Amino acid sequence: MNHTALPTTIVIPTYSEVRWDYLTRTLECAHAQTHTPEEIVVVVDHNPAMFDRIKRELPGITVLQNEYAQGVSGNRNTGAFYAQTPLIAFLDDDIIAEPDWLERQIEPFADPEVIGTGGFIQPAWEGEAPRWMPGEFLWAVGGSYTGMPTETAPIRNVWSANMIVRRDVFVAAGGFRVGFGKLGDRNRPEDTDLCLRMSEVSDNGHWVYVPGAVIQHEVPAERASFKFFVKRCYAEGRGKVQMGSLHEENSNDALGAEKSYIWSLPKAVVRHVGAAATGKGADHLLRAGGVIAGAAAAGVGGVVETVSKKRAGRRNESEAAQ
Template sequence: MLVSVIIPAYNEESTIESCLKSLLNQTIEKDTYELIVVDDGSTDSTPEIIKRYPVKLFRQENSGPATARNLGAKNSSGEIILFTDADCIADPNWIEEMISPFIDEEVIAVKGAYKRGKGNLIMRFVQIEFEERYEILSKLNSIDMIDTYSAAFRRNIFMEYGGFDTNFTKANNEDTELSYRLSKTEYRMVFNPKAKVYHTGHPNTIFKYFKLKLRIGFWRVIVYKRFPDKILTDTYTPKTLKFQVLISLLLLGTSVLSFLHSLFFYAFLSFLFLFLISSIPFIRFSLRKDTSIALLAPFFLMIRATAIGLGSVYGFVSNPFTSIGTRNTKNRGQ
C-alpha cells in the first residue's frame, strides 16, 4: 500500500528542514511512501531548503493551506494520503501508526496526536487542553474531527468529497468542515493516540493564545452555520467548554449591566460561581499532569472561553465569504 505524505508550507524556513528529516526517518520502508511538499507562495528560503531533500515539490501562488493540501492530494499516488504541518516533527513510527487502522475497510480517516515538550505555563496549558480531548476521543469507536497536523484519509474518499473547502483561506477550521462532511457518511473516522507529531508552534503568551482562540471561535461558528447539529455536541469538544463559552458571554454582559442595577451584579456572581464549578473536571484532570496548571486553570479557562465566545459572536453576525462551501464539495447525508 503506497502512502503519500503531504505538507503545505508558507515561509517555513525555520521549521521545514526538521519536519522533512523526521519524515525521511520512518520505520516503514522508504519505497512504500512518498513525500509531497506544496509551497504556498513562500517569500523566504523555504523552496530552496525543500529542494535539498528527496521530495516532490509543487508551487502555487499564496492561496492558503486548504488549496495547497488539495493540490498535493491531486498529485499524489498513494491509496492513503497523510497530512501534517511544516512546523511538526513526526515520531519515527508516525506513518506506520497512522495507516494501521486502515486494515478495517470501514475506516476512511485517522486522527493522530499532538505533543510538545516542556514550555512556559501557557504552552503547558495548551498541551493539557489537547490531552483532555484525547482522553475523550480514545474511548470512542468513531469520531467526527480529523485535525490536519496529524491526519490520514483514504485518497478515493477524500477526492470524491472534494477535499478541503478552499473558501477557508486561512489555517483555521477547514479540517473541521471536511470532518463534519465525512462524519455524515456510513464509514468511520478513528483516533490513534500512538501516532504522534511534536508541534513547535504553540502560542507562548496570553495575548497570542487569546488571538488564536478568537479566530477559532470565529471560524468554528462559520462551520456551525453549515452543520447546526454540531453546535450542542460533537466528539472533540468537551461539553464543559461549550457551557463555559456561554457563561463567559453572560459574565461580560452582566458585568457591564451591574453598573445599572444591583440585580445584574448578583447575576454576575451567580454566573461566576457556575463557571468555577464547571472548571472542576479540568482542574481534576490537570492535577494528574501539572499541579501549576491545575491551580491556574480557572484563569486560563476564562481566557479561552471569553476569546472563543467573542469570536463566535463576530462569526455569527458576519460571513467571510458569500456562501460557505460554494465550490464542488459533496454533502452526502445532510
C-alpha cells in the same frame, strides 16, 4: 513493519524560508518512518524562491507549487490531488514524527469503513509551557487536549497537522474547502469541515483517533502568551460558527462535539480548583482561570460571528427586496 499496509503519500505544505530548518527536520522524520511512504510531496505556497531552493537542495522528494489561491487549504489540495496512492498523509512543516507514527496511524485502515485517522499531537514548547495553560485548551496551540480518547477510538474529526485520509473519499468530498482556512488573522477550522464533508459523502464511513501515533508540533514562544491564547480562542469561536453555517442543511449537528466540549468545561474548572485546594499546586488555580478565559473568549467570538451573520442576512434580504 506491516507489509500489508496500504501505500501512502505524505503531503507537507510550506510557505516561508523562515521555516526552513523546521521543514528539513520534518522531512528527516518522514524519511525515517518504519513504514516507508510511497512518495513525499512538499507543496510551496506562492513562494517561487523557496520552491527553487527546495528543488536545488532537498533531493528525494517531489516539490510542487500551490495551484490555488494562497492558503494552506489549496496547498494541501495541490499535493493530495497529485498523489495516486490509496492513502494520503498530511503533516505540517514544523513537526517531529515518531519513527512508527505512519505505521501506527495506517493500521485502522484495515477496516474499509475507516475514511481517515488522526494521531496524538504533543505541543513542543520553544520555552517553558505557560503555568496557566489548561490541558483542556491545548488545541489553542495545535495540540491534543485533555478529554480526548486515550485509546484508539472513533472520533468526529481530527486535525490536518496529523491526518491520513482515503484518497477516493477525499476526492469525492472535493478536498479542503479553498478559502476557508488559516490565513492571516483568520482561523477557520478547515480540517473539521473536511472531516464532516468526507463523512457525509461516504457510506458508513468514520474517523479514528490513534493516540499511539505521535508527533510533536512546534509552539513558538510568541504563541505561549496569554494575549495569543485569548485571540486564538476568540477566532476559534468565530470560525466554528462559520463552519456550522456551512453545514446547516446536514441533518447531523455539525457543532455537536463543540457543545459537548463546552459542557465539560465547568467540570474542568472544579477539577483544577479542587487540585489546588488539596495541595497539588497553585498552578491549578491559574489553569482554572485559563479555562474560564478561553471559554469566555470563544463564546464572545461565537456571539460576534452570529450577530454578524444575522446582519449580513438582513442586509441581503433588504437588497433583494429593492
